[in-house]
Amino acid sequence: MAHARRLLPLAGFALFLAFWYAVALSGVFAPGQLPRPDQVVTTLVDRFANDGLWRDLQLSVLRVLIGVVVGCAIAVPVGFALAWYRSLRAMFDPLVSFFRALPPIALIPLVIVYLGIGEGARLSILIYAAFFSSVVVIYEGAAATDEIYVRAARSMGASQVEVFRRVVLPLTVPQVLVGVRVALGVCWATLVAAELIAARRGLGATIQNAANFFQIDMIYGGVILIGLSALVMDRLLAVLMRRLVRWQERVER
């Protein structure tokens, strides 16, 4: 049973592929409008071998990583400050919600005006997305620190700094990681938008180039690579989380 359950995600992909084949072969779409999965794979293999698709993949992964790392590195202290100081939270909570709701793609024209069309502009979009998606998760986690552990530490003589460093921080690690995971997902979702800013390389740029030349199988290929990269990185992070927060009690489902 447990073994079967591990295979279920694969079965999901298999079912999806079967559906794709069925639609592609059914003739609902004109030939060339919907490539078969194997045609997409062939295109991908060719582009990897002859067209430096690796470089695009690398660049996009790097951009997402920088966005997540920098965005979360800002979100962690800000999240803690918001959790710690009630008045700060009262002041900035609505603002954070306001900016979080803005789709990054809507900000692109402004980013171009102020930051130009260089790498910095693209990264700033990703950092923006990572920061606003994770800061709320982080400060809610930090604000929910169970007072009982703080009291226990204080009763043993812990100073404010010791309480923060040795109790509040470790207690919030799981929630910070959840924030990072959310940021990762959002960054991948924002990548194509970020690469709309005059990027020549990257998976988002590849998709746009393919669209300009009506290479539908490459559009599909790019979409699949983005999805797969996001999936792999999310899984890696999930494994890391399980390692880091082994102490957490979980309700078995």
Added chain:
Amino acid sequence: MSTEDKLQFRDVRTGFGSGGKRVEVLDGVSFSVAAGEFVSVLGPSGCGKSTLMSMAAGFSRHDSGEVMVDGRPVTGPDHKRGVVFQQYAIFPWMSVAKNIAFGLSLKANRHSKEETAEIVARYVHLMGLNGFEDALPKTLSGGMRQRVAIARAYATDPEVLLMDEPFAALDAQTREFMQELLHDANQQERRTAMFITHSVEEAIFLSHRIVVLSRRPTSVHEVIDVNVPTPRTAESRLSDEFIQLRRHLEEVMRSMSTFAPAGRLS
């Protein structure tokens, strides 16, 4: 007031709300705990027992009166007063040994590695935790977790141990076992202790004296010396002194209950 008084409550008053909505909780509570004495505070729910503990620990303030340790007013939490909470307050991300060692690694009370290892070993043994040193709290039962919490409180060598219904969440059997364990530990390592409980039996079994609190607005209803000989064992619960005292206290508690006083099954 004897000079031996370690912990003192003098005419302590507190409440919440103001004006017409003001609710008095503690209405002039006075009692003291002598050095080396184990005192239980027994009272109906909502009478402010835990508030007293919280004041002694330095977590909450009172409106008037004095809470003193060694004749000096309590101003905040301090490693000289160890606390065991009702909720399992051991740190879930630390092993049993690390939990017990925590207080000894703080600036206020730092010990060398060797001393710490020795102290941890002593209290692991005292609380019967041998073999569980590296276990994470999530793998332990409620009773085991409270043993870690008690060991942790003992390890910092506090002058006063404050315990706030530490066994209230445990099942009856574990509870009795824990009472015996704590009693034995306290026979071996005498500490001044204030133990909050709403269980008559628990109060008698553990204490030298019992302070019975009244209903809100709360004052001291009665202070009782427990004359059951020590060291106590499971057998002690069946002794005449024990049963007599229990009958008296159950009667008092029943008379103070908010719910149907007569003919209530307990």
